[in-house]
Amino acid sequence: MATNEATTSIKKLQVRRFKPDENPEKHYLNEETGIWAWMTTVDHKKIGLMYLASITVFFFIGGMLALLLRTELLSPARSFMDADVYNQVFTLHGAIMIFFFLIPSVPAALGNFVLPLQLGAKDVAFPRLNLASYYIYVIGALFTIFAIFTGGVDTGWTFYTPYSATTSGNVMAMTFGVFVLGFSSILTGLNFIVTIHKLRAPGLTWNKLPLNLWGLYATSLIQVLATPVLAITLLLLTMERLLGIGIFDPNLGGDPVLYQHFFWFYSHPAVYIMIVPGFGIISEVISTFSRKVIFGYWAIALSSLAIAFIGFLVWGHHMFTAGQSSLANMVFSFLTFLVGIPTGIKIFNWLATMYKGSIDLKTPMLYALVFLFLFTIGGFTGIMLGALSVDIHLHDTYYVVAHFHYVMMGGMVMAFLAGLHYWWPKMFGKMYNEFWARISCGLIFVGFNMTFLPQFVMGAQGMPRRYFNYIDQFQPFHQFSTMGAYVMGIGFFIMAGYLFHSLRKGERSGSNPWGSRALEWQTSSPVPLHNFEHTPVIINGPYDYHKPMSEFQLGIATSHNGHDHHAGDNTDISKTEKEQA
Amino acid sequence: MSGHHISSAKFLWGVGTTLFLLTFITVAITWIAIPAPWNVVVAIGIAVVKAIIVSAFFMNLYWDTKFHAMLFVLSIVFFLLFIGITLLDTLYRTDPIPTF
Amino acid sequence: MSQPSALEEKLDHLQHHFIDSDQQFEASKMGMWVFLVTEILFFGGLFVAYIAYRTWYPELYMLASTELNTFWGAVNTAVLIGSSLTVAMAIRSAQLNQIKGLIINLYITIALACVFMVIKFFEYSHKFEIGILPGSYYSYEGIAHEKANIFFSIYYMMTGLHGVHVLIGIGLMIWLVVKAKKNVFHSGYYTPVEITGLYWHLVDIIWIFLFPLLYLID
Numbered sequence: 001m002a003t004n005e006a007t008t009s010i011k012k013l014q015v016r017r018f019k020p021d022e023n024p025e026k027h028y029l030n031e032e033t034g035i036w037a038w039m040t041t042v043d044h045k046k047i048g049l050m051y052l053a054s055i056t057v058f059f060f061i062g063g064m065l066a067l068l069l070r071t072e073l074l075s076p077a078r079s080f081m082d083a084d085v086y087n088q089v090f091t092l093h094g095a096i097m098i099f100f101f102l103i104p105s106v107p108a109a110l111g112n113f114v115l116p117l118q119l120g121a122k123d124v125a126f127p128r129l130n131l132a133s134y135y136i137y138v139i140g141a142l143f144t145i146f147a148i149f150t151g152g153v154d155t156g157w158t159f160y161t162p163y164s165a166t167t168s169g170n171v172m173a174m175t176f177g178v179f180v181l182g183f184s185s186i187l188t189g190l191n192f193i194v195t196i197h198k199l200r201a202p203g204l205t206w207n208k209l210p211l212n213l214w215g216l217y218a219t220s221l222i223q224v225l226a227t228p229v230l231a232i233t234l235l236l237l238t239m240e241r242l243l244g245i246g247i248f249d250p251n252l253g254g255d256p257v258l259y260q261h262f263f264w265f266y267s268h269p270a271v272y273i274m275i276v277p278g279f280g281i282i283s284e285v286i287s288t289f290s291r292k293v294i295f296g297y298w299a300i301a302l303s304s305l306a307i308a309f310i311g312f313l314v315w316g317h318h319m320f321t322a323g324q325s326s327l328a329n330m331v332f333s334f335l336t337f338l339v340g341i342p343t344g345i346k347i348f349n350w351l352a353t354m355y356k357g358s359i360d361l362k363t364p365m366l367y368a369l370v371f372l373f374l375f376t377i378g379g380f381t382g383i384m385l386g387a388l389s390v391d392i393h394l395h396d397t398y399y400v401v402a403h404f405h406y407v408m409m410g411g412m413v414m415a416f417l418a419g420l421h422y423w424w425p426k427m428f429g430k431m432y433n434e435f436w437a438r439i440s441c442g443l444i445f446v447g448f449n450m451t452f453l454p455q456f457v458m459g460a461q462g463m464p465r466r467y468f469n470y471i472d473q474f475q476p477f478h479q480f481s482t483m484g485a486y487v488m489g490i491g492f493f494i495m496a497g498y499l500f501h502s503l504r505k506g507e508r509s510g511s512n513p514w515g516s517r518a519l520e521w522q523t524s525s526p527v528p529l530h531n532f533e534h535t536p537v538i539i540n541g542p543y544d545y546h547k548p549m550s551e552f553q554l555g556i557a558t559s560h561n562g563h564d565h566h567a568g569d570n571t572d573i574s575k576t577e578k579e580q581a
Numbered sequence: 582m583s584g585h586h587i588s589s590a591k592f593l594w595g596v597g598t599t600l601f602l603l604t605f606i607t608v609a610i611t612w613i614a615i616p617a618p619w620n621v622v623v624a625i626g627i628a629v630v631k632a633i634i635v636s637a638f639f640m641n642l643y644w645d646t647k648f649h650a651m652l653f654v655l656s657i658v659f660f661l662l663f664i665g666i667t668l669l670d671t672l673y674r675t676d677p678i679p680t681f
Numbered sequence: 682m683s684q685p686s687a688l689e690e691k692l693d694h695l696q697h698h699f700i701d702s703d704q705q706f707e708a709s710k711m712g713m714w715v716f717l718v719t720e721i722l723f724f725g726g727l728f729v730a731y732i733a734y735r736t737w738y739p740e741l742y743m744l745a746s747t748e749l750n751t752f753w754g755a756v757n758t759a760v761l762i763g764s765s766l767t768v769a770m771a772i773r774s775a776q777l778n779q780i781k782g783l784i785i786n787l788y789i790t791i792a793l794a795c796v797f798m799v800i801k802f803f804e805y806s807h808k809f810e811i812g813i814l815p816g817s818y819y820s821y822e823g824i825a826h827e828k829a830n831i832f833f834s835i836y837y838m839m840t841g842l843h844g845v846h847v848l849i850g851i852g853l854m855i856w857l858v859v860k861a862k863k864n865v866f867h868s869g870y871y872t873p874v875e876i877t878g879l880y881w882h883l884v885d886i887i888w889i890f891l892f893p894l895l896y897l898i899d
Contacts, residue, residue, distance in 0.1 A: 121698065122697065122698035123698040125698075125712065126708075126709075126712060127696075127698070129712075186719050189715075190712055190715045190716060190719075193711075193715050194708050194711045194712045194715065197648070197708075197711060198704060198707060198708040198711065199698070199699075199704075199708070224715055224718055224719055225655070225656070225659050225718065225719075227719070228719040228720070228722040228723035228725075228726070229663070229722055229723070229725065229726050231723055232723050232725075232726030232727060233726060235842075236726075236730070239815075239816070239834075239838065242816075243815050243816030243817065243818065243834075244816040244817030244818075245815060245816040245817075245831075245834035245837075245838065246816060246817070246830055246834055247730055247734075247831060247834055247835065252816075252817065252830065253827065253828045253830065253831055254831060255671075255733070257670070258667075258671070258730065258733055261667045261670065261729075262726060262730075265663055265667075312662055313662065313666065315666075316666070323674075324674070325669065325670045325672075325673035325674045325675075326673075327669055327670075328666070328669040328670035331666070331669055332666075530697075530698075585706075585776065587773060587776045587777065588773060590770065590773065593766060593769045593773065594766070596769075597762065597763070597766035597769075600762045600765075600766075601759060601762060604758050604759055604762065604892075605755075607892075607893055607897065608751065608755050608897065611751070611897050611899070624893035624894075624897050625890075625893065625894075627893070628889050628890050628892075628893050628894075631886075632886045632889055632890070635765060635882050635885060635886050635889070636882070639765055639768075639769045639878075639882045640878075640879055640882045640883075645710075646707075648711070649710070649711065652714045652717075652718050653714070653717070653718070653721075655718065656717070656721040656722055656725075657721065659722060659725075660721060660722060660728070660729075663722075663725060663726075663729055664725075664728065664732055667729055667733060668732070668733070668736065671733045671736065672736055
């Protein structure tokens with residue numbers, strides 16, 4: 001194993017500096033071109049981009065559905081869609097955004113692209129499995145589309161029994177699609193865990209691992225531990241519809257609350273599948289744009305793992321009013337508060353990183369700040385919902401809707417956008433228009449708060465979620481909220497515009513436009529086909545901005561793992577480290 | 582490296598024989614009626630012993646890197662969390678299956 | 682890990698992003714272990730359903746398990762343990778470069794797995810005859826408990842999913858035989874044999890728990 005050799009044995013590596021090529025002629029985008037080469041590629045970067053394209057399509061569909069919902073809610077009762085259609089539309093909005101956008105967004109799309117680069121590896125451990133997981137995702141998506149056109153689904157994204165076992169829509173195709181999708185998620189997680197363990201570049205010890213990778217590692221653990229339970233749940237639900245096995249169906253003697261236990265044992269940790277990789281991105285972005293070493297490296301790294309673990313203990317707070325025993329209610333309420341601890345640790349460490357930093361308010365950093373603001377609101381309202389007595393009042397109201405949109409959209413989507421803008425030059429070697437990017441970021445921020453702040457108020461006053469109709473008292477709030485949704489929509493269309501423009505005519509970005517010390521920036525942009533032309537060697541942490549750039553661009557001087565001793569300008573790795581100390 | 586442990590044929594047969602024996606014991610024990618909770622405890626206890634033998638000596642966990650054993654234990658810990666916390670609900674309800 | 686030098690040359694299996702065979706072997710093995718974690722939690726869900734219902738209706742489990750034949754359950758347990766043993770022997774043969782032994786052991790394993798499925802088939806068909814069908818098709822009158830259908834739903838889900846895993850295992854084993862006959866495996870490269878073995882042992886372990894939980898309740 002490469003890592004062990006570099007750190008634990010006394011073998012010395014001959015290293016020298018490899019400056020990245022600022023204007024590479026050959027890179028992963030222009031080698032192996034053509035549709036067939038893309039479809040059969042095992043290159044993690046191309047698979048990442050294919051995921052990125054797919055989730056963009058689903059984000060567009062889910063977003064348009066959301067705009068339809070908000071438009072319908074401009075006035076009480078029917079304006080242009082029926083109640084049944086409305087039910088199907090909000091189900092699809094939820095299912096698509098969660099299963100097809102949020103869950104694969106950071107791990108499968110950005111993670112796939114950036115994880116081997118940050119490790120200094122040529123690829124993930126199982127490249128073919130990686131491609132397979134993409135196609136499994138596509139198959140799952142096809143089943144879902146099939147479900148939409150053969151009856152639709154109106155159960156909400158949670159598929160609660162007994163309604164899901166008896167409703168007339170094509171629930172089976174939908175749940176089977178999500179079941180298939182689960183395997184895609186599992187395989188990605190499996191791949192990442194093994195890659196992080198086995199394919200780290202020489203010198204990249206666990207305490208030098210970028211925090212993004214700690215985030216992805218924690219995420220992968222959740223994916224691997226929780227997703228199988230979703231698989232068995234949906235399989236049982238499918239069997240419930242197919243054979244009437246009765247485990248979850250009260251008409252046949254089963255227990256619907258048991259279904260909710262099964263479902264939330266996956267779906268609560270899944271919330272952390274969505275948000276924890278976002279934390280990783282925020283750590284990278286804040287450190288890079290503050291020009292400062294990250295504050296509390298281990299606190300941030302381990303709090304990701306802590307969140308992953310605690311996330312498994314709190315699922316019952318979704319079921320306070322579902323008929324579960326009061327003992328379980330108490331235990332779950334208590335455990336829920338624990339989530340606040342590691343999350344708070346992260347927020348404080350990020351703030352401390354920015355303190356006295358040389359902050360550069362580029363677009364990724366703007367999104368990171370938006371994240372901090374919105375996610376904190378989302379987190380605090382989550383604590384309120386975790387309090388048992390408060391939740392009895394707020395359960396299934398717009399308050400919950402606003403809360404999870406603040407966490408999922410205000411947190412995760414903002415982190416995703418931060419990551420997208422941060423790594424965009426690395427992906428395509430081109431810059432986007434900074435001016436329009438800031439405009440769009442501002443519109444999204446304002447639009448988001450216009451949309452969801454009124455929903456907190458409505459929810460607290462008793463407006464139930466998922467309702468087609470409402471009393472007149474809520475109309476001003478709904479209208480304001482809908483206006484906000486339109487503003488946000490405009491923001492996203494501007495983003496689509498300048499990103500598309502950047503792809504076609506964007507100016508060249510150079511290999512490292514942000515001056516980052518992280519490993520993925522020490523190779524040319526766009527990245528060479530096999531990531532690095534050399535085997536990178538790591539001697540400093542990824543956030544050591546007080547050390548010169550030259551120390552971050554080292555690689556093994558000879559292709560024979562450092563056994564030759566003839567090269568002239570080589571630096572001895574142990575010597576360099578001594579000089580630093 | 583720990584990954585390539587080669588067991589002798591004799592040893593593998595020994596492990597197999599032990600497992601056959603334990604299977605016989607777990608059946609034989611049902612012939613003497615053990616009172617209610619303990620019959621389950623004994624049956625599961627024997628199954629756990631068998632599972633440990635299989636994982637340690639057939640799946641080579643005994644010689645393998647600790648991380649693989651950790652993964653194995655981790656999965657069981659999370660299963661226990663799943664069942665343990667679910668039982669906090671199902672065992673303490675006033676009405677086993679709520680009627681609506 | 683030092684390998685016999687004659688085999689050092691055979692590196693067709695080494696993928697470009699790994700440094701050496703050992704790294705690739707260790708990565709594959711860890712991948713399989715992570716996969717086994719997902720398998721355990723996958724079956725774990727069914728065990729949770731089993732335990733929840735058992736704590737609610739202990740008498741149901743007593744009554745219903747009498748319909749399951751302990752003798753054939755025990756035979757099947759022995760068959761699976763035997764197949765685990767032959768898989769372990771197959772890995773040993775591969776490690777020692779005995780390709781013939783590897784193939785023979787794989788054949789025995791496949792045969793034992795088929796015996797398991799045949800016995801399972803007869804158990805199922807007997808139940809179907811007397812009306813113990815899964816889910817809402819359940820029509821057996823012999824168990825005086827209103828939730829008897831749920832016990833057998835759980836039974837069919839658990840043993841059915843386990844059976845599917847056995848079938849997948851048989852498929853993998855056949856694939857291994859084909860590859861072994863093409864002389865792909867040698868003591869320097871037997872990763873597929875090793876990780877299929879891990880999978881097969883897990884299928885065995887799950888049955889080790891299913892047997893007392895379903896057949897030996899009374």
